Amino acid sequence: MSWLVLIASGVLEAVWATALGRSDGLTRPLPTAIFGAALLLSMGGLAFAMRDLPVGTSYAVWVGIGASLTVAYGMWTGTETTSLAKILLVTGIVACVVGLKLLH
Template identity: 70%
Template sequence: MAWVILIVSGILEAVWATALGRSEGFTRLAPTVTFAVALVASMGGLAYAMRTLPLGTSYAVWVGIGAALTVGYAMVTGAEGASLLKILLILGIVGCVVGLKLAH
């Protein structure tokens, strides 16, 4: 169960990171509220997962999921340019996250 919570928390990290960027310095209400709710839920889930999973593995998986999804979403929506190199590097992050899960 801790792995499922950790994965959901990583997804929520991408949500709050994206909402933070769209909040325009906390001047827009909806993205600011989305940021706050997703941040609390993401951190809470990370803390829960760390009760049974190793700290380093938990944090690396959480950050990896969040980073890969945040960049991927930005590329899909056109907020950030896409390139073959970026896609390969994101796949490398995903591969490392899967590797950490398999090594646990």
């Protein structure tokens, strides 16, 4: 259960990071509200997962999922440049997250 919550929390990290970028310095109400809600849920899920999983592993997986999805979303929407090198590096992050899960 902790792993599922941790994965969902990582996805929510990507949501809040993207919403923060769209909030224009927390001045736009809807992106700011999405940022706040996703941040609270993401942090709460991370805290829940850390009750059963090691802190270092939990944090690395949470950040890895959030960062990878945030970059992938940016490339998909065109707000980030896309290159083979960037795709390979993000794939490496995902591989490391999977590796941490397999080792635990």
